[in-house]
Amino acid sequence: MLTAHTIKIIQSLDKKKYRQKYNLFLVEGNKIIKELPNSDYEITELYSTDPDTLNLENSKVHKIQPAELKKISFLQTPKDSIAVCRIPKEEKIIETSIQIILDGIQDPGNLGTIIRLADWFGIEQIICSNDTVDVYNPKVIQATMGSFLRVNVVYTNLESYLTNYKYPVFGTDMDGKNIYKTEFPAKFSIIFGNEGNGIRPSTEELISQMITIPRFGKNMSTESLNVSMSAGIILGQIFSNK
Amino acid sequence: MLTAHTIKIIQSLDKKKYRQKYNLFLVEGNKIIKELPNSDYEITELYSTDPDTLNLENSKVHKIQPAELKKISFLQTPKDSIAVCRIPKEEKIIETSIQIILDGIQDPGNLGTIIRLADWFGIEQIICSNDTVDVYNPKVIQATMGSFLRVNVVYTNLESYLTNYKYPVFGTDMDGKNIYKTEFPAKFSIIFGNEGNGIRPSTEELISQMITIPRFGKNMSTESLNVSMSAGIILGQIFSNK
Numbered sequence: 001m002l003t004a005h006t007i008k009i010i011q012s013l014d015k016k017k018y019r020q021k022y023n024l025f026l027v028e029g030n031k032i033i034k035e036l037p038n039s040d041y042e043i044t045e046l047y048s049t050d051p052d053t054l055n056l057e058n059s060k061v062h063k064i065q066p067a068e069l070k071k072i073s074f075l076q077t078p079k080d081s082i083a084v085c086r087i088p089k090e091e092k093i094i095e096t097s098i099q100i101i102l103d104g105i106q107d108p109g110n111l112g113t114i115i116r117l118a119d120w121f122g123i124e125q126i127i128c129s130n131d132t133v134d135v136y137n138p139k140v141i142q143a144t145m146g147s148f149l150r151v152n153v154v155y156t157n158l159e160s161y162l163t164n165y166k167y168p169v170f171g172t173d174m175d176g177k178n179i180y181k182t183e184f185p186a187k188f189s190i191i192f193g194n195e196g197n198g199i200r201p202s203t204e205e206l207i208s209q210m211i212t213i214p215r216f217g218k219n220m221s222t223e224s225l226n227v228s229m230s231a232g233i234i235l236g237q238i239f240s241n242k
Numbered sequence: 243m244l245t246a247h248t249i250k251i252i253q254s255l256d257k258k259k260y261r262q263k264y265n266l267f268l269v270e271g272n273k274i275i276k277e278l279p280n281s282d283y284e285i286t287e288l289y290s291t292d293p294d295t296l297n298l299e300n301s302k303v304h305k306i307q308p309a310e311l312k313k314i315s316f317l318q319t320p321k322d323s324i325a326v327c328r329i330p331k332e333e334k335i336i337e338t339s340i341q342i343i344l345d346g347i348q349d350p351g352n353l354g355t356i357i358r359l360a361d362w363f364g365i366e367q368i369i370c371s372n373d374t375v376d377v378y379n380p381k382v383i384q385a386t387m388g389s390f391l392r393v394n395v396v397y398t399n400l401e402s403y404l405t406n407y408k409y410p411v412f413g414t415d416m417d418g419k420n421i422y423k424t425e426f427p428a429k430f431s432i433i434f435g436n437e438g439n440g441i442r443p444s445t446e447e448l449i450s451q452m453i454t455i456p457r458f459g460k461n462m463s464t465e466s467l468n469v470s471m472s473a474g475i476i477l478g479q480i481f482s483n484k
Binding site: 113116117119121122123145146215225226233234236 | 277355358359361362363364365387388389391392422455456457458459460461463464465467468470471474475476477478479481482484
């Protein structure tokens with residue numbers, strides 16, 4: 001049985017303030033939870049409507065009722081289990097060949113999708129501006145479909161970081177160089193900007209080359225592509241020569 | 243003022259059955275509504291909280307209160323105006339160079355995103371299996387961001403259609419030919435399948451070549467990409483040589 005206190009703490013984990021206070025975040029669904037023991041993430045508590053299906057050697061698993069799961073789940077249709085995990089103490093920037101930089105992405109679905117894309121293309125690291133949506137937001141974790149386990153997501157001051165970064169930095173906007181005519185080096189960063197405002201001017205100053213997906217449709221009313229879709233198409237093009 | 247009868251009819255338009263009964267569908271938001279007079283779509287009624295902002299020479303515009311708009315909107319955060327439009331009587335298959343075929347896509351967001359991609363890449367037609375989600379579903383219309391105005395979406399029996407189609411047909415799955423090593427002819431169709439089950443066997447039999455986006459990440463747990471993201475990456479690659 002879940003106590004009112006436990007329910008209250010878990011429900012609070014949709015807010016960054018409380019995730020930071022308790023150093024905890026949630027992972028929902030057996031499929032992703034089963035990958036946790038092979039990762040660096042520590043499970044502090046496990047709640048499941050059917051612990052047998054989890055098949056985890058973990059003394060912390062609590063059997064709960066579907067009505068209780070509904071209270072602590074952030075999904076419209078709750079799955080089978082919820083794991084409460086510890087947020088790692090420190091995020092370290094690693095050396096990578098190709099990395100993604102996000103400048104003020106706000107939508108949890110976009111961040112989750114971009115993490116999933118990074119995982120697909122084997123990109124090991126995403127560096128985020130401090131105002132980018134938090135990776136431990138339950139909607140982000142869910143949208144990654146488990147890919148957050150395999151991509152290093154780090155938050156930092158982009159201006160200082162880029163000032164000291166020694167490799168080419170590509171930015172994406174509406175009137176950069178055609179991606180199909182751009183050659184990408186072995187080691188570089190690619191920046192995607194905020195959904196509404198794009199890359200902010202202070203970041204843009206530190207970019208070596210702006211690039212663009214050309215629009216083949218002739219109608220000027222056509223909306224520009226969503227940031228995560230742009231990221232997918234651009235990464236697809238970058239990896240066409242790998 | 244909206245009558246209870248009008249509210250009831252408009253609310254029923256989220257169901258295909260009622261859209262077909264009344265031959266009507268909804269378009270929400272000034273931005274897209276303003277494009278309607280330049281399209282083949284006929285507006286039957288217009289409801290707006292601020293008709294002046296619409297700036298349309300249309301006698302059918304009714305001023306309504308925000309509370310009324312909320313009742314007839316399918317959006318979580320209703321916009322400014324709603325147009326009730328007539329569903330065109332007949333959909334005709336046109337001759338195109340590159341076209342998309344959808345085999346049982348169920349998610350309105352995926353269909354809307356694929357229509358938006360088609361518009362971006364200048365693809366004029368999407369041919370859907372009869373069981374693909376209805377283009378006039380309010381969630382599809384919204385996800386297209388107006389692109390439904392510029393892409394011909396037709397529903398048909400794919401088996402009969404493909405049997406008589408004379409050009410190459412590419413299909414997408416997890417173990418086809420690498421898209422980066424595939425040459426695309428001047429005229430062809432590309433098929434994307436259902437979110438869970440992919441392309442059905444009876445359609446697959448009529449495909450000339452299966453293609454795949456190679457996964458560069460080494461981890462086998464990585465989820466395959468969502469169908470609309472795959473469509474974006476594959477179209478991005480197809481157009482890299484255009």
